[in-house]
Amino acid sequence: WYRVGSADEEPGKTGAAHLLEHLMFKGTPAYPSGAFSKIVARNGGQENAFTSQDYTGYYQTIAVDRLEKVMAMEADRMTNLILSENDVKTERLVVLEERRQRIDNNPSAILREYVNAAMFLNYPYRNPVIGWADEIRSLTRKDILAFYRRWYGPDNAIVVIAGDVTVEQVRPMAERTYGKIPAVSKPPRPRPGRVRPQEPPQKASRRVVLKDERVRQPFWSRQFMAPSYRNGATGQAYALEVLSEIFGDGSTSRLYRSLVVERKLAVSAGVRYDPSALGPARFVVYASPRLGVSIEQLKNAVADEIKILLKSGVTSDELERTVRRMQADAVYARDSLSTGAQVLGESLVIGMSIDDVESWPERIGAVTVEQINAAARAVLIRGHSVTSTLLPLKEGS
Structure with a gap:
């Protein structure tokens, strides 16, 4: 690496x-x-x-x-x-x-x-x-x-x-x-430090729409700037990992149950969040509409779920079930030689320690309802987001 x-x-x-x-x-x-x-x-x-x-x-x-x-x-x-x-x-x-x-x-x-x-x-x-x-x-x-x-x-x-x-x-x-092999940072040509530009505070929402004749299934997403393990309010990263599971990971998540199972507005819905980065991470909420459902209907339905989340927060039962599943998944992942090496490598290469990797299940287990709800309120700010839509190119448009 x-x-x-x-x-x-x-x-x-x-x-x-x-x-x-x-x-x-x-x-x-x-x-x-x-x-x-x-x-x-x-x-x-x-x-x-x-x-x-x-x-x-x-x-x-x-x-x-x-x-x-x-x-x-x-x-x-x-x-x-x-x-x-x-x-x-x-x-x-x-x-x-x-x-x-x-x-x-x-x-x-x-x-x-x-x-x-x-x-x-x-x-x-x-x-x-x-x-x-x-x-x-x-x-x-x-x-x-x-x-x-x-x-x-x-x-x-x-x-x-x-x-x-x-x-x-x-x-x-x-x-x-x-x-x-001699270190390349030795004299006479020391390696310059790994300096990255700073991302300024987000002050405006942005919207991206792509229409393409090759598109068969429309897609909608909203991305929010979020802290990672190494950037921003890093202490929120573990709470956001748990939140992403509760709100949008798999068929038992809030978003999937509401949009796909109960209201039948979407064929898919979920959340993506990966805090393993040197720079800022992104908390991404996404969905694809069912036939006959407009992007506007889908967008409003997602917005409703986010409003409920921000108003009422997650529950202790949701937290307990989710943490138990995440910790079990971490144990099963160790059965794979390549997965263990991948997790360790991508963690060490961004400046984390072996202890950070080994203690991940305990850190996830220490997350509280209050921390999740505070992280959600800090990150899910619509005015700081980028909303994207992928649409088919209709004839004559």
Whole structure:
């Protein structure tokens, strides 16, 4: 895991973090282009990589007796990456095609880009992780190598190893591989700090409407700026996690029961909230109308549920049931090797501690009704929101 994501890119160079992720497979003097993936596959392993707003990650699933081999290869490409002009040109085209397929051909993804740009006035989460097409086209070999040399090094990385191994086994492997690499932040060129712009206070609501002939199912959402584990009123994050479950997670949630089951106004309804971020998080309320139900009817129904929530709050019974379910889910998640590694990695890479991860069930269990209701009143302010609508393009419109 590297402590760098798309939100760390320089202005005018969006897409650099994601393009570099692709180019990290192009090879080093020790492992030429394609060799890394072939060696992993030949040893019965699997691999992949991912880029987010706050971090970039590379992983392998491999047998224990091959662990040091992949650690050595990762350590090698941490500082010895070789890129030709043709490598960058070729992979740039691959990324542009990926963007065309995943975003430009997907009305929901297009709307999401416009909503992000409206939500964040100054914070770099307003830019897409994959980058804007024109800026991807302008990225050069020099740009990518500068980004690589600035951010990739052992002092800016976290290695997570999950499996049938012990610290006593793994520490010597790490010392023999990553331990040999000098920190890139040493003189004479110290790495600049990870400084992000500040998001100004939200003072106006915004509305985004996209009409597209490819849309078959209308969609409505309202997003509210919210604290995360690392930004804003961080103490509210755990209360907001519980609130999101009560109000909009699954078929037993308030929103789903009201809009889908009882009033039959929507085919889906829910809430999205993820506080695992360096910057501000978003509390998103969404729904899709049934045939014959207008967006106006749907919007008013959601507004009614939010009003009830803000006026009456959640109940102690709702809190108890929800916390019990969330804690059980956290226990079951540990049965998955990859899920445990993912949670630990994405927490550590944004500056949280192992104790923060281990104590999550207790912190959720300590949330009170009063804390949830206070967090709801602090966050669910319509005048600070972005409302979005995705609609079919009618004939003659």
